Amino acid sequence: MIAIESLSFDMPGAGKSKRILNDINIHVGRGECFGLVGESGSGKTSILKCLAGQFKGWEGGIAVQGKSIADTSLKERSNTMQMVFQDPYGALHPRHTIRKILNEPLAIKGLPDKAERIHKALKDVGLDESFLPRYPHQLSGGQRQRVAIARAIILDPDIILLDEPTSALDVSVQAEILNLLASLHHRRQLTYLMVSHDLGVIAHLCERVAVMKAGEVVEVVAREDLIEGNVTHNYTQSLLQHAFSRE
Amino acid sequence: MDVLAIENLNVTFRTDEGIKHAVRDVSFTLNNEKLAIVGESGSGKSTVGKAILRLNPPSTLVTADALRFGETDLLACNEKAIRAIRGQHISMIMQDPKFSLNPVMTVGEQIAEALSVHRRISKREARLAALEMLKEVSIADPEHVYGQYPHEISGGMGQRIMIAMMVIPEPDIIIADEPTSALDVSVQQDVLNILTRLIEKKNISLIFISHDLNLVKKFCDHVLVMYGGRVVESIRADALSNASHPYTRGLMESLPSLRHRRDVLPVMTRDQNWLTQDYTP
Ligand SMILES: Nc1ncnc2c1ncn2[C@@H]1O[C@H](COP(=O)(O)OP(=O)(O)OP(=O)(O)O)[C@@H](O)[C@H]1O
Ligand SMILES: Nc1ncnc2c1ncn2[C@@H]1O[C@H](COP(=O)(O)OP(=O)(O)OP(=O)(O)O)[C@@H](O)[C@H]1O
Ligand SMILES: [Mg+2]
Ligand SMILES: [Mg+2]
Numbered sequence: 001m002i003a004i005e006s007l008s009f010d011m012p013g014a015g016k017s018k019r020i021l022n023d024i025n026i027h028v029g030r031g032e033c034f035g036l037v038g039e040s041g042s043g044k045t046s047i048l049k050c051l052a053g054q055f056k057g058w059e060g061g062i063a064v065q066g067k068s069i070a071d072t073s074l075k076e077r078s079n080t081m082q083m084v085f086q087d088p089y090g091a092l093h094p095r096h097t098i099r100k101i102l103n104e105p106l107a108i109k110g111l112p113d114k115a116e117r118i119h120k121a122l123k124d125v126g127l128d129e130s131f132l133p134r135y136p137h138q139l140s141g142g143q144r145q146r147v148a149i150a151r152a153i154i155l156d157p158d159i160i161l162l163d164e165p166t167s168a169l170d171v172s173v174q175a176e177i178l179n180l181l182a183s184l185h186h187r188r189q190l191t192y193l194m195v196s197h198d199l200g201v202i203a204h205l206c207e208r209v210a211v212m213k214a215g216e217v218v219e220v221v222a223r224e225d226l227i228e229g230n231v232t233h234n235y236t237q238s239l240l241q242h243a244f245s246r247e
Numbered sequence: 248m249d250v251l252a253i254e255n256l257n258v259t260f261r262t263d264e265g266i267k268h269a270v271r272d273v274s275f276t277l278n279n280e281k282l283a284i285v286g287e288s289g290s291g292k293s294t295v296g297k298a299i300l301r302l303n304p305p306s307t308l309v310t311a312d313a314l315r316f317g318e319t320d321l322l323a324c325n326e327k328a329i330r331a332i333r334g335q336h337i338s339m340i341m342q343d344p345k346f347s348l349n350p351v352m353t354v355g356e357q358i359a360e361a362l363s364v365h366r367r368i369s370k371r372e373a374r375l376a377a378l379e380m381l382k383e384v385s386i387a388d389p390e391h392v393y394g395q396y397p398h399e400i401s402g403g404m405g406q407r408i409m410i411a412m413m414v415i416p417e418p419d420i421i422i423a424d425e426p427t428s429a430l431d432v433s434v435q436q437d438v439l440n441i442l443t444r445l446i447e448k449k450n451i452s453l454i455f456i457s458h459d460l461n462l463v464k465k466f467c468d469h470v471l472v473m474y475g476g477r478v479v480e481s482i483r484a485d486a487l488s489n490a491s492h493p494y495t496r497g498l499m500e501s502l503p504s505l506r507h508r509r510d511v512l513p514v515m516t517r518d519q520n521w522l523t524q525d526y527t528p
Contacts, residue, residue, distance in 0.1 A: 009514035040402070040403025133263070242433050
C-alpha cells in the first residue's frame with residue numbers, strides 16, 4: 001500500500017542544508033496499521049510530510065498503491081490519503097467555522113448528502129451539531145483535534161496519516177478515538193501510518209512499529225516483540241524501560 | 248498564607264449562540280507543591296489556568312469569591328498590575344506552544360531577548376546563556392536550533408523551548424498546560440527533571456494541567472479532577488489508584504497498557520449524577 005524506499009531528505013537552509021531523513025525504508029501493507037515512534041526531532045512528522053506532499057525535493061522512492069507519488073497530483077493524492085496533523089491549532093483555519101471546515105472537502109469533491117456526512121463524521125468523533133457554528137478558538141484542545149479527525153475521515157480515504165492523533169486528548173476521549181480508529185480500520189479496511197510517542201497507544205493499535213532516531217529508522221518491531229521486550233537497539237530498550245516503569 | 252487561593256471561581260463565555268458556563272464553583276489553594284489538574288477534554292482545565300492570569304478573551308465573564316495571589320487580590324488588579332504579575336510572578340506555558348512564540352523571530356533570539364531583559368546582560372552573554380538553556384532542555388544541536396523559526400521546529404522541540412522561556416523570569420508560580428503531551432517518554436522524563444530541579448531550586452509552585460494520569464501520579468503531589476466545569480475530586484497523587492469518584496476510576500481504566508493489551512478499551516457512560524453526588528467514602 002505504501003512503499004518508502006531509500007528516502008532521504010535535506011532541508012534547505014540559510015547557507016547549508018541539513019539532512020533530516022536518511023535512507024528510510026518502510027513498507028506498509030494494505031489494511032495494516034503501522035506505527036512510528038522515536039526521539040523528538042527525529043523526523044517522524046517529516047516522513048508524513050513527504051508523503052502528503054508538503055515537503056518536496058526528497059530523494060529515493062515513495063509509492064502509494066503501486067504508483068509513485070512523484071507522478072500523482074496533490075488532488076489525486078487527497079482522494080486516497082488524508083493527514084491528521086500534530087498541531088491541531090495550525091491545521092484548522094482560524095476564521096472558518098467548524099461547519100465550513102467540514103464542508104469544504106465535500107464541496108471540493110462535489111459530494112452529495114453533505115449535511116448527513118457531516119453529522120456522521122461529527123458523531124464518529126464524539127461531537128454534536130452544536131459545534132458547527134463555532135470557530136476553532138472557541139473549542140478546547142481536544143475538541144479541535146476531534147474536528148481534525150472528523151475532517152480526515154469525512155472523505156472516506158484509503159490511507160490516513162496520523163501525527164500524534166491523541167496526544168492532545170484526555171484518556172477517556174483517547175480511548176474513544178483509539179476504539180474509533182480501530183473500528184474504522186476494520187470496517188473500511190483503512191491503512192494507517194501513525195506517529196505517537198506513547199508506546200501503549202502504538203501497541204494498542206499498530207501491528208508493527210518503526211523506531212526512529214536522528215533521521216534514521218533504527219529497527220522495525222512487531223507488536224508481540226515490543227510487548228515481550230524483544231528489541232535489539234539500545235534506544236528502543238530505553239524507550240520500553242521508561243514505558244514499563246510508568247505503568 | 249497560601250501562594251494562591253481560589254474560591255468559587257466561575258467562568259462564562261459569551262458566544263453568538265449564547266452563554267457557555269465553562270467553569271463552575273471551582274475552589275482550591277496552591278502552596279509550595281505540584282498540583283495537577285486532570286479531566287476530560289472540554290472540562291475547563293485551560294479556562295481555569297487562563298482565568299488566573301486574565302488570559303481569556305475580553306468578553307469572558309470571570310467571577311469568584313476570592314482569587315488571591317499571596318496578598319494580592321487578582322480580581323481587583325488593573326491591566327497594568329496584571330501584566331506585571333504575568334511578567335514576574337506567574338507564568339503560563341500555553342497548550343499550543345508554537346502559537347505563543349513570535350513567528351518572525353528565531354527561537355534562539357526569543358530566548359536571548361527574554362534573558363537579556365530579565366538578567367540585564369549583554370547581547371553576547373544572552374546568546375551564550377540561551378544556548379545553555381537549549382542544551383538544558385535536551386535539544387541536541389543548540390547552535391542549529393538557535394537560528395530556526397518556530398515553524399521549522401518539531402512539535403516536541405516547541406514544547407521544550409516554551410518551558411525554557413517560562414522559567415527565565417523565575418516566577419513564583421508556573422501554570423503549565425499540557426507541557427509534555429508531544430514528547431516521547433525519555434524526553435518527557437528529561438523535561439520533568441528540569442522542571443523539578445528549577446522548581447525546587449527557586450521555590451516555584453506548579454499547576455500542571457495534563458490528561459496523562461500515569462504521569463501526574465508519579466510527578467505531582469496533589470490532583471484535582473475536573474468534569475463538566477466542576478472539580479469532582481481532590482485527591483493526593485499517590486492515592487489516585489484508589490480514587491472514589493466513578494469518573495476518576497473510569498479515567499484510570501481507559502489507559503491503554505503495554506503489559507495488558509485489550510482489543511477494545513473501556514469507555515465511560517457519562518452520568519448526570521457525577522456532577523452533584525458526593526462520592527467521598
Ligand atoms: N520547515 C522546516 N524547516 C527547517 N527545519 C525543519 C522544518 N521542519 C522540520 N525541521 C527539522 O527537521 C527535524 C525533524 O523534524 P520533525 O518535525 O520531523 O520531527 P519529529 O520526529 O516529528 O519530532 P516531534 O516528536 O518533536 O514532533 C528537526 O530537527 C526539525 O527542526
Ligand atoms: N473562547 C471561547 N468561547 C466559547 N467557548 C469556549 C471558549 N474557550 C473554551 N470554550 C469552551 O469551554 C469549555 C472548556 O474549555 P477548555 O479549553 O478550558 O477545556 P480543557 O479542559 O482545557 O480541554 P482540553 O483537554 O481539550 O484542552 C469547552 O467546552 C470549550 O468548548
Ligand atoms: Mg512531529
Ligand atoms: Mg485545554
